[in-house]
Amino acid sequence: DLFITHYALLQPLMLAIAGLAMAGGLGLPSPDGGAAPEIASRTKGRPSLAVSQLLIGAVFVAWVATDLASTVFYHRALAQSGGLADHSDAGYHLAYHLRYNGMGAPLALDWGIDAPVRYLSQGAVTPIEIFGYASPAAPDDGFAGRLAPFLENPDNVYLLHSEGATVFAGRRESFLGAATQAGLRPVLERTFAQRDGTPLFELWKLYRE
Known part of the structure; x- marks a missing residue:
């Protein structure tokens, strides 16, 4: 799942x-053991590279130091908030619940659930995506x-x-409507929320009336 790692590739x-x-x-030597010609020509006759070395250092x-400070701040924020929206630790709780309750092939009815849960x-859990990519505004004709x-x-x-x-x-709406038409009762079994209580993921089951 490339989208999880594409930043790391850079x-x-x-x-x-x-x-x-x-x-x-x-002015470090090139891999063949000698100074690169352009470097050698630029630095020939200079008494010292101490100033430029100090500046680069x-x-x-x-x-x-900046990267380290940013990393520390990020980890502090994550430790307090658990992350936000699709980047919150609610995804961990969802994946854990599915994995250790024998729900290895849930039906994913929205985008952004399959890949994080798999990862x-x-x-151990491989959601089946059936929501359809044709339009984010409404389900396509084949959804039902x-x-x-x-x-x-x-x-x-x-x-x-x-x-x-x-x-x-x-x-x-299409899922709930189709279930009702089939004589089934949709039940929201569990909700997974980020730490501030905002609900993010829902787990549903259907029961015969």
Whole structure:
């Protein structure tokens, strides 16, 4: 699931660019053992590179200190808030609940549930996405057909975002309507909220009337 790691993929590139820039500024030898020609030509005759080395060293220390401070502040904020919205620890609680209650293939009726649950459950839970990507404003014509085969199995569980966190609209209403038409009673079994009490995820089951 690339979207979870795409920022991390940039980190080695940034470090490599910074390292090469610093090596060039410090006049370090090239990988073949000698100074790069352009560096050698620029620095020939200079008595010392001490000033430029000190400046580059100061920039490096400031960069590391700033990154370290930002990391500490981020961790403090996360420890207090647990994160917000889809980046809150409610996702951990949802994945844990599904994994250790034998709910290995829940039906995901909204975007942004499948990949985090798979990742946080280490692949033990593999949600089935049936909400359809055609339009975030309303379900496509095939939504009811994709949903229908799952309705008769009382063991199925259905995952939705809370109304305030919904991404792909209309799936909740279509799901509840289809269940009612099939003579089933939708029951909200559990809600998973961020630490300030804002509900984020809902777990539903259907029962025969």
